[in-house]
Amino acid sequence: MSAGNILVWIVWFAAAVGCIGSALAVVAFRNALFSALALIGNLISLAVFYLLLSAEFVAAAQVLIYAGAVMVMFLFVIAYVGWDKDIAWTGGPSWQTLGGVVAAAALLTELLVVIALGASNELAHSNHVSADFGSPASIGRLFMSNHLLAFEVISVVLLVAAIGGVILGAQKRRDRKGVKR
Amino acid sequence: MLGPGIAWYLAAGSAVFAIGMAGVMLRRNPLIMLLSLELMLNGANLVLIAFARRHGSLDGQVFALAVMAVAAAEVVVGLGLVVAMARRKIEIDADLLSRLRK
Amino acid sequence: MIAAAAWVCLLAPLVGVLAIALSGNRLSRRAAGYLATSSTAVAFAAAIVAFALTLSHAAGNRRTTTTAFSWIETHALNVKLDLFVDPLSLVMMLVVSGVGTLIVAYSIGYMDGEDEERRYFAYIAFFVFSMLLLVEAANFLVLLVGWGLVGLSSYLLIGFWQDRPSAIAAAKKAFVMNAIGDAAMVLAIFLLIQHAGTLDFVPVFANAGLLGMNTWVVNIIAASLLVGAVAKSAQIPLHTWLPDAMEGPTPVSALIHAATMVTAGVYLIVRTHPLFEQAPHVQQTVAGIGAVTLLATGAIALVQTDIKRVIAYSTMSQIGYMFLAAGIGAYGAAMFHLVTHAFFKALLFLAAGVVIHALGGEQDMRKMGGLRKRMPRTFIAMLIGAGALAGLPPLAGFFSKDAIVALAFSGGVYDKMLFAAALVGVLLTALYSFRMLFLVFSGEESKETHKQLAKHRGGEGPGWMMWPVAVLALLALVGGWLQIPGAWHLFSDFLGRGGSLAVTREWLLSAVSVAVALGGVWITWTIYSARTQKAPRAPKALVEKLYFDRAYDLLFYRPAVLLAHRLASLFEQQVIERSVEEVGTGALRGGRVAAAIQNGLARSYVLLVAAGASLVLLLFLIFR
Numbered sequence: 061m062s063a064g065n066i067l068v069w070i071v072w073f074a075a076a077v078g079c080i081g082s083a084l085a086v087v088a089f090r091n092a093l094f095s096a097l098a099l100i101g102n103l104i105s106l107a108v109f110y111l112l113l114s115a116e117f118v119a120a121a122q123v124l125i126y127a128g129a130v131m132v133m134f135l136f137v138i139a140y141v142g143w144d145k146d147i148a149w150t151g152g153p154s155w156q157t158l159g160g161v162v163a164a165a166a167l168l169t170e171l172l173v174v175i176a177l178g179a180s181n182e183l184a185h186s187n188h189v190s191a192d193f194g195s196p197a198s199i200g201r202l203f204m205s206n207h208l209l210a211f212e213v214i215s216v217v218l219l220v221a222a223i224g225g226v227i228l229g230a231q232k233r234r235d236r237k238g239v240k241r
Numbered sequence: 242m243l244g245p246g247i248a249w250y251l252a253a254g255s256a257v258f259a260i261g262m263a264g265v266m267l268r269r270n271p272l273i274m275l276l277s278l279e280l281m282l283n284g285a286n287l288v289l290i291a292f293a294r295r296h297g298s299l300d301g302q303v304f305a306l307a308v309m310a311v312a313a314a315e316v317v318v319g320l321g322l323v324v325a326m327a328r329r330k331i332e333i334d335a336d337l338l339s340r341l342r343k
Numbered sequence: 344m345i346a347a348a349a350w351v352c353l354l355a356p357l358v359g360v361l362a363i364a365l366s367g368n369r370l371s372r373r374a375a376g377y378l379a380t381s382s383t384a385v386a387f388a389a390a391i392v393a394f395a396l397t398l399s400h401a402a403g404n405r406r407t408t409t410t411a412f413s414w415i416e417t418h419a420l421n422v423k424l425d426l427f428v429d430p431l432s433l434v435m436m437l438v439v440s441g442v443g444t445l446i447v448a449y450s451i452g453y454m455d456g457e458d459e460e461r462r463y464f465a466y467i468a469f470f471v472f473s474m475l476l477l478v479e480a481a482n483f484l485v486l487l488v489g490w491g492l493v494g495l496s497s498y499l500l501i502g503f504w505q506d507r508p509s510a511i512a513a514a515k516k517a518f519v520m521n522a523i524g525d526a527a528m529v530l531a532i533f534l535l536i537q538h539a540g541t542l543d544f545v546p547v548f549a550n551a552g553l554l555g556m557n558t559w560v561v562n563i564i565a566a567s568l569l570v571g572a573v574a575k576s577a578q579i580p581l582h583t584w585l586p587d588a589m590e591g592p593t594p595v596s597a598l599i600h601a602a603t604m605v606t607a608g609v610y611l612i613v614r615t616h617p618l619f620e621q622a623p624h625v626q627q628t629v630a631g632i633g634a635v636t637l638l639a640t641g642a643i644a645l646v647q648t649d650i651k652r653v654i655a656y657s658t659m660s661q662i663g664y665m666f667l668a669a670g671i672g673a674y675g676a677a678m679f680h681l682v683t684h685a686f687f688k689a690l691l692f693l694a695a696g697v698v699i700h701a702l703g704g705e706q707d708m709r710k711m712g713g714l715r716k717r718m719p720r721t722f723i724a725m726l727i728g729a730g731a732l733a734g735l736p737p738l739a740g741f742f743s744k745d746a747i748v749a750l751a752f753s754g755g756v757y758d759k760m761l762f763a764a765a766l767v768g769v770l771l772t773a774l775y776s777f778r779m780l781f782l783v784f785s786g787e788e789s790k791e792t793h794k795q796l797a798k799h800r801g802g803e804g805p806g807w808m809m810w811p812v813a814v815l816a817l818l819a820l821v822g823g824w825l826q827i828p829g830a831w832h833l834f835s836d837f838l839g840r841g842g843s844l845a846v847t848r849e850w851l852l853s854a855v856s857v858a859v860a861l862g863g864v865w866i867t868w869t870i871y872s873a874r875t876q877k878a879p880r881a882p883k884a885l886v887e888k889l890y891f892d893r894a895y896d897l898l899f900y901r902p903a904v905l906l907a908h909r910l911a912s913l914f915e916q917q918v919i920e921r922s923v924e925e926v927g928t929g930a931l932r933g934g935r936v937a938a939a940i941q942n943g944l945a946r947s948y949v950l951l952v953a954a955g956a957s958l959v960l961l962l963f964l965i966f967r
Contacts, residue, residue, distance in 0.1 A: 068244030069244050072245050072249070083256070083260040083261065086260075086273075086276050087260055087264035087268065087277060096276060099276050099279060099280065102257070102280065102283065106286070106287055112244060113250065113293075115290045115293065115294070115302050117306075118306060121306060122309070125309060126309060129313070130312070130313050133317070133320060134272070134275075134276070134316070137272070137320045137324055140327065141323060141324070141327045156266065157267060159954065160266030160267045160950050163262075163266065164260070164262050164953065165259070166961075167262065168259035170957055170964060171255040173964060174960075175252055178248070179248040183251070186242045186296075187296060188297065193299070198299055199302060203303060207300075207307075210307055217310065217311060218313070218314055221314030225318065225321045228322060229324060262949070262953055265946065265949050266946050267946075274946075
């Protein structure tokens with residue numbers, strides 16, 4: 061166990077604790093504002109994971125876009141809607157709560173079993189990667205060559221979302237006679 | 242590769258995903274549900290990135306970026322809905338919106 | 344050519360049925376009648392063609408078999424769908440299709456205005472087809488099919504007026520009693536398969552001797568066939584269904600319950616006579632049953648008040664004569680009487696139908712009387728019919744019935760007893776037939792008939808009804824002349840079964856029976872016409888039809904109903920209905936549970952997706 065290894069393990073554990081803890085916090089808080097802030101914490105932890113996995117560009121994008129833009133949008137809306145609302149934490153049909161927990165737990169268990177089964181075989185070794193693995197240049201090169209279609213489609217999706225957002229937020233306009241249009 | 246093997250990352254990603262799923266099923270506040278949805282997407286992203294590292298191919302990272310973009314778009318629309326609901330003074334409660342028509 | 348004629352004869356009525364059934368409402372009611380009549384007429388024409396062609400063959404060479412296809416082909420048994428045309432079947436074909444055409448034509452007038460006329464004509468054409476199948480069959484299995492179909496047609500036609508509970512009950516009774524006969528026939532068929540290895544008539548009869556004389560096999564076969572014949576021909580003890588069958592329309596009574604279906608039993612015995620000859624005791628029983636029936640039913644006919652019932656009991660009595668003849672081996676005489684009986688019995692029924700039709704449905708003879716002035720032609724028709732029935736020369740019945748009486752005389756002690764019974768039967772026949780005639784036609788008109796006839800606006804009956812009656816009257820008049828003792832024996836020559844006595848003896852015996860008959864006519868004339876004597880009081884036993892119905896009711900019907908009720912309440916309701924109910928309510932409950940899933944909550948849907956996904960993943964894990 062080299063020093064680098066130990067360091068990586070420590071960072072990993074810290075990031076893992078932050079990740080899972082903040083995830084639990086997102087689900088558990090009654091106050092929407094706190095949940096949003098917890099999600100920001102989760103995003104940052106994930107960015108650390110990405111760095112450990114040599115995905116530097118994705119990590120940067122995660123922090124800039126996700127934590128920076130998307131979450132800010134969330135906070136704006138939460139501020140507008142209000143966060144101390146008297147909404148029940150959970151409810152619905154009696155089997156919903158129990159069923160939810162059970163289903164999630166079951167799925168998690170199964171996933172862990174799958175991972176454990178593969179841990180000794182396929183997941184044991186990772187390939188060697190070059191230094192520019194995960195660099196913006198290489199990702200950009202991929203987007204422009206192999207995944208050009210995906211690139212274009214994503215831009216269309218974003219356009220559609222923007223238009224949708226405008227429409228959803230539009231006020232009803234009244235013309236001169238005061239009739240709602 | 243230094244540090245934990247890929248399996249650990251996958252486990253972490255699955256845990257985040259499962260927690261997010263539980264959140265969607267359990268909470269009634271649509272805002273919190275959206276946040277939990279983001280959790281699920283992020284968990285999946287982590288898994289993608291981990292596999293990209295495992296195979297030494299950048300396709301997984303490209304996929305993760307695409308997921309991020311789509312997640313952003315979906316959040317826009319979802320939040321737009323919530324704002325519209327709030328504007329019309331509708332209760333922000335997922336359970337009360339049980340009839341698609343209304 | 345004969346084969347083609349045989350097939351046309353068989354299938355023409357079937358085509359008629361299908362045409363009427365498939366046209367439904369598009370066919371007018373009258374047109375249905377025309378269609379049915381023409382299809383039976385075509386059958387009759389085909390029968391004549393077959394008859395003429397067969398005559399052109401030499402006497403010993405008059406059998407034709409024609410096959411449609413192979414029906415059952417196994418190692419043990421080979422049965423084909425084939426028709427057999429020989430003199431015996433030709434006689435039946437001619438009678439069935441000929442008299443059938445007349446009666447179907449008569450129905451056009453009788454059933455005019457009836458709501459369900461098309462159904463009637465379809466059924467009656469179907470009956471003609473079934474009967475032709477029965478008589479043209481070349482093996483026991485096809486015969487059984489025809490037998491069953493004829494029973495079905497009878498059921499459908501007796502219960503034709505579905506809104507009358509008495510008609511429905513009568514139809515059921517007829518069918519159940521016929522079923523007893525069917526079961527017996529099947530037993531005979533099983534034994535034949537086992538011991539003769541084939542069901543085709545020609546080989547079975549040719550090798551009848553191989554079954555042995557008086558062995559248990561041949562005895563049971565013959566006895567079973569006898570039971571079938573007794574059921575179908577309404578002989579004692581399976582006779583109680585026939586009087587009730589008068590609930591059906593009068594043409595049905597004429598065709599099925601006088602001329603054709605009930606004679607199927609006689610046909611069966613004559614057709615299978617080689618088997619009966621191997622079982623002489625059974626054959627004697629045949630004659631015995633015939634004798635008992637002709638006496639008992641003849642006596643019961645004396646006290647009947649319903650005009651159709653008198654004729655029904657008379658039918659049973661006359662078939663008793665035919666059974667008697669078959670029992671003593673006089674097959675030719677039996678068949679001859681079958682033919683003449685078809686003529687005059689159908690004539691009587693149809694003429695009675697004219698009376699009933701004119702009186703607006705009245706069938707009680709006590710309410711009739713004095714119709715001779717208003718309905719002279721019907722009176723003459725019925726007079727001819729009654730005379731033929733009583734056996735008065737030169738009408739048809741004289742020749743056929745007297746042949747039977749005479750042949751009975753020529754046997755041993757047992758046969759002499761049969762002769763005595765037959766002679767008493769002649770008296771009874773004359774008594775009841777002329778009683779009926781005088782009650783209906785002579786004397787003064789009663790108030791009810793006067794009213795009814797006034798409504799009827801004179802006229803005896805529509806043309807469609809009167810012409811067949813006229814034709815049948817003519818046949819009843821001259822039909823007997825086919826076989827004049829001492830002169831010629833056209834009929835029995837054709838059938839190939841002779842058997843005759845010395846001519847003078849036959850004429851002597853005939854004279855005796857004619858004298859007896861005339862005596863009976865005179866007695867009834869004094870009682871009912873001239874009213875010089877009072878009618879004797881009817882004995883209770885006769886009015887109760889010799890208690891047969893009562894006995895069957897107590898012995899069979901009541902226990903069966905009781906058992907059915909017990910089973911229904913104990914088993915059916917508790918066990919079967921409950922379990923079926925459980926299925927229904929269980930499905931409803933399950934549905935309600937399942938419906939709870941559709942609650943409109945998005946979160947629940949996510950839960951379902953998650954649950955499903957984890958389940959699938961689990962399965963993948965297990966079945967790696």
